[in-house]
Amino acid sequence: MRGVVITLVALLGVSLADVSHIVPHNSGITETTSPSPPSPYSFQYAAGRYPGHIDRVHQEAGDDVGTIHGMYSYVDPKFKVRTVEYIADKTGFHPHLTNFEDTQTVPVDSEAVQLAKQKHQALYEHIANAHAQGVPANAPAESASVLRAKERHLRLYSKIADQHAAIAAEREAERLAFEATSVANDVEERQIY
Incomplete structure (x- = not known):
């Protein structure tokens, strides 16, 4: 048993030994290779938070010139399906959004917000006029x-x-x-x- 342990230690020491003196060195010359051209590929998947329930899908395909076509969809917290179709090429990423109209609309002010804005504007104009005349407005x-x-x-x-x-x-x-x-x-x- 003792002989087996010594043999293993010796083999381990040899395998960890420095062999850099054996490998020829190129005196600072490094070789670079150009990246390989794009290869066509394709993938798709569908997933969900629990079995039998799909709430997101993704498909993508790339061609041999580097252009990528893809699409992904998901169900948002409001249970609305959002879809993004895209093309990625040498000029950039070009998405096309479907069913995102409600995320891009400007919210409408409620009556309370409109009244607060009017009150703020009137107070602002009062202070601006007082400052223009050199009269301190409401000096403490x-x-x-x-x-x-x-x-x-x-x-x-x-x-x-x-x-x-x-x-x-x-x-x-x-x-x-x-x-x-x-x-x-x-x-x-x-x-x-």
Whole structure:
């Protein structure tokens, strides 16, 4: 048994060995082949969400010049069959939709939406006219609490700005005092052997 394991390990090692030195190298020359011309093909299928119920089909055929003709149909969530017939060639993808008219119609506004649009338009025109005359439209008035909060904010801002200015002056004085009392180090460099 031990001999069989050793033999298997040896064979495995040989099979995983690097053989790149045996394969001739083309010194950077690569060969390219042009793609093969299109081959004619054809397929079709029908599928459903459960056995015996087909809710989608697809057919497609390609010729030897690369033109593809196809069609697929499906049942949408409203139980309406939608069909797309298409041709794909060198000029692009060309679909023809069948039974999609309801997806491309513009929805009609309800009475409530129409009234809201009219109200919005009237308000917009009122504000635009007021701005054109330089009159602020419905400028908000400041309440007493807002005025008190603004005054408190300005007092705190001034106090903090004064404290920052005092700290900056102290640091500048310290820097100048340090420079006035400092002696430059003129240490000669010595060679150590």
